[in-house]
Amino acid sequence: MELDKVRNFCIIAHVDHGKSTLADRLLEYTGTISEREKRDQLLDTLDIERERGITIKMQAVRMFYKAKDGNTYKLHLIDTPGHVDFSYEVSRALAACEGALLLIDASQGIEAQTVANFWKAVEQDLTIIPVINKIDLPSADIDRVKKQIEEILGLDPEEAILASAKEGIGIEEILEAIVNRIPPPKGDPDKPLKAIIFDSYYDPYIGAVAFVRLFDGELKPGDEIMLMSTGKTYEVTEVGAQTPKITKFEKLSAGDVGYIAASIKDVRDIRIGDTITHKKKPVKEPVPGFQPAKPMVYAGIYPAEDTTYEELRDALEKYAINDAAITYEPESSPALGMGFRVGFLGLLHMEIVQERLEREYGVKIITTAPNVIYRVKKKFTGEVIEVRNPMDFPDNAGLIEHVEEPYVLITIITPKDYVGSIIQLCQEKRGIQKNMTYLDTNTVYLEYEMPLA
Known part of the structure; x- marks a missing residue:
């Protein structure tokens, strides 16, 4: 077409x-x-x-x-x-x-x-x-x-x-x-392949699957592709689109949105926002403007009841295949034993990860209270350390020059009846008011700088 x-x-x-x-x-x-x-x-x-x-x-x-x-x-x-x-x-x-x-x-x-x-x-x-x-x-x-x-x-x-x-x-x-x-997409099927990955999921039969939008070029089974952020190469095994069932096609071409499978074993190799191109005839510049997902909230996840540390590790590995936004590393606690420090995008993301681990992967877990990253600058050495876990905070306050915490700029749109209570709540949470305007006679727009914690 x-x-x-x-x-x-x-x-x-x-x-x-x-x-x-x-x-x-x-x-x-x-x-x-x-x-x-x-x-x-x-x-x-x-x-x-x-x-x-x-x-x-x-x-x-x-x-x-x-x-x-x-x-x-x-x-x-x-x-x-x-x-x-x-x-x-x-x-x-x-x-x-x-x-x-x-x-x-x-x-x-x-x-x-x-x-x-x-x-x-x-x-x-x-x-x-x-x-x-x-x-x-x-x-x-x-x-x-x-x-x-x-x-x-x-x-x-x-x-x-x-x-x-x-x-x-x-x-x-x-x-x-x-x-x-809406304008039609621009693109040239004869130019070198340039496609952006905007989502991925794991299929137990065909490996990690990437959802892509093609800007230029064509993509068909048998092509050798390269992921530009890592330089890794794969052979495409199938291409297609959701209609809304997964449906195989002979090829995808410029302007198309669809999926590709290329026996990629680990979804972490498929970085969201990465550019796919042909190995033999690569495009010079990747699609601009993408950063890796950055966790904002950290919590400890530990095995509970009859779940073992190994079972939790396997469940997290499998889960991370489907959700490139979480990060995790092993940690231990004197009270809870061996577990993981896990990074999430926010509190809703954290709840969803907990629920899916228990429901889909059958593990029982205990989650510690969530916290944010603090940046501590030490006196004398000038060294800056990132503290993700309260246990890693330096004990000797005399050695700390200053501590920084993440701040967010929040916008609140509310009916005017609630403005007084919202301002009080923001002030209790150490918020600094930056802006307050009436959008219409009944609706107020508030801007606050607040600590993420």
């Missing part, structure tokens, strides 16, 4: 604004899934995602839509997590797209994560289509949301599409907007 008939887009939203439901409706409307296959939150494949009603891992689905202009378009929907702990996954998904549906709940209005994801999309230069969702709710206030779209995001409120993913309202308008407003 020619590139001008391809559209790559994602859906970005605050938690619970109806993202996974909209993805389901798009799949149904385009006939990608049949009535028989219908189930809520089709793209949330982990049990824990459906239970908590959140999206953790991304999925990238291919569907075909026959537009009103008579042409059939190939659409790649990249689903993204909405929770702040997983914002690094959002940035990778955005790099694989040309456009984004910005979903806003008609009763809740614009919330903090909406703003954060909006700016990420603007940084990636994406075409943004605002969609006001849940217009069927009795508490929906469409005029207020349109005003917020104009005042907070600076977008034209007339361009916003009114929809209810639950009731199936506005779905055709959304698909028409994707086709007409």
Whole structure:
């Protein structure tokens, strides 16, 4: 299919604004899934995602839509997590797209994560289509949301599409907007292969699988590829896409989004944001702008009940194959024995890791209280050490010149009735107020610098 008939887009939203439901409706409307296959939150494949009603891992689905202009378009929907702990996954998904549906709940209005994801999309230069969702709710206030779209995001409120993913309202308008407003991908199938990895998972039969977006070139089984950050090379065994079932194809070419398997034994070799190219004819420059995921919160995980240290180690190794964002190293505690110091993106990520270790890998664990990294500068030597574990903190305070702790800039969007309580809470947590403005008569925007601890 020619590139001008391809559209790559994602859906970005605050938690619970109806993202996974909209993805389901798009799949149904385009006939990608049949009535028989219908189930809520089709793209949330982990049990824990459906239970908590959140999206953790991304999925990238291919569907075909026959537009009103008579042409059939190939659409790649990249689903993204909405929770702040997983914002690094959002940035990778955005790099694989040309456009984004910005979903806003008609009763809740614009919330903090909406703003954060909006700016990420603007940084990636994406075409943004605002969609006001849940217009069927009795508490929906469409005029207020349109005003917020104009005042907070600076977008034209007339361009916003009114929809209810639950009731199936506005779905055709959304698909028409994707086709007409989002530009087709640029790319040349004859240039050297250049593809970005935006997600990965482990399949026990074919090894680690990478989800990729091809910018240039073609990719087919038998090709020898190189991962640019490590220089490691592999032979491609299969390529394909999710439709939403995993479906093999003969090749992927420029502009496509799909998966590749290349008998890669360890998912840690597949670095999210890395560039894939051909071994024999490599591209000169990798895709810019990606950093490895950085843990923000650390906790000790120890075996409990009849679980052994070895069983916990095996479970962590297997789990890390599916989640490149965690780091772990062995540690011991006088009270709990041998265990691991594990780094997470945030507290929700930590809860999910604990739950998946117990549920999917059958180990019983004890988790210590979480803490952040402190940076200690020593007197006399000037040496700076990073302390991830309270036990490693220097005993002699006289040898410490100063201690630094991680600070975060937080944005809070709240109805004005709660401002007093929120300011009090922020001050109790050692917050420093940086900004306070009224977005409209009822909504306040606060900015605070606060210690991450």
